[in-house]
Amino acid sequence: GPKRGVMQRFTNQLQPRASSFKVAVLGAAGGIGQPLALLIKMSPLVSAVHLYDIANVKGVAADLSHCNTPSQVLDFTGPSELPNCLKGVDVVVIPAGVPRKPGMTRDDLFNINANIVKTLVEAVADNCPDAFIHIISNPVNSTVPIAAEVLKQKGVYDPKKLFGVTTLDVVRANTFVAHKKNLKLIDVDVPVIGGHAGITILPLLSKTRPSTAFTDEEVEELTVRIQNGGTEVVEAKAGAGSATLSMAYAAARFVESSLRALDGDGDVYECCFIQSELTELPFFASRIKLGKNGVEAVISADLQGLTQYEEKALEALKPELKASIEKGVAFAQKQP
């Protein structure tokens, strides 16, 4: 029964693995950081979880460290402890920054979060330049280009290892499509491309697996709901922030996929926002194959045979995505 399944999983986690990895969470005391740290603590592939924040991280770490899964929990508070947090880690996840309130767009967060991401990625460049970097802090369409510029300035940029986390868009698409079409949740996989804000989020419903037919009305309704999934949560929370639990779930999935790829699994695919040659835009979210060195292949086939609706939406998102990318690059280049 289900009870035995859960126990089985915990038991598996207590068995030593051939390889294991260190993961750092920057912004670990936050709404996303805390449940994300918990989910990472449950991964059998992790030997150590490094928690960093500017405040309140000691209590989170003490609490988490009592879970009897194998990984060690270490806490780091404030900029003076950041270098030690980062040394030797394989994956750095960055959910640091302020979230939206009702009425705000992700771009409204730019001024605060751009500086936070810049500072944190500078430290990543200095202390663990080979790590996979997962950027969650919004606006992802701009913070990822900022991170790229910072890494370039430091001479350590590897475009295959810098990722904007768009997994939540895929998770939402899978959930909404499964509910709408009465499909088994576990089976449904919808690629989501473009960026991570409003109309730049483009679910490719025609590429849904298992192959599924949608009416024009269903396509319109599902596309709009997936694009506004974040806002649905922001409004329901009414000023208390944005998605944290579903985001932590999605980020944990992307971490687990990255660790499986680092561990040599040759069958790991995820959608994410990366430097890209798939379109004329320098960064673009699409499905990729993950390997030991990061992005191993971009699945360009997803962009072939799009429906008219998808073609039109793809053209429509490009100007906004381009402007958000350029805003990030300009911010990073004007800084000393």
Ligand code: NAI
């Ligand atoms: P929160 O406010 O609950 O937590 C943010 C944490 O970052 C706080 O603990 C804060 O102390 C910390 N922080 C602030 N400045 C820092 C610095 N310089 N160094 C280290 N830590 C610092 O916010 P929440 O809800 O966890 O959201 C975090 C970010 O994630 C927001 O920018 C939000 O827009 C974004 N987000 C991204 C999503 C995605 O799909 N990529 C989905 C949902 C949220």
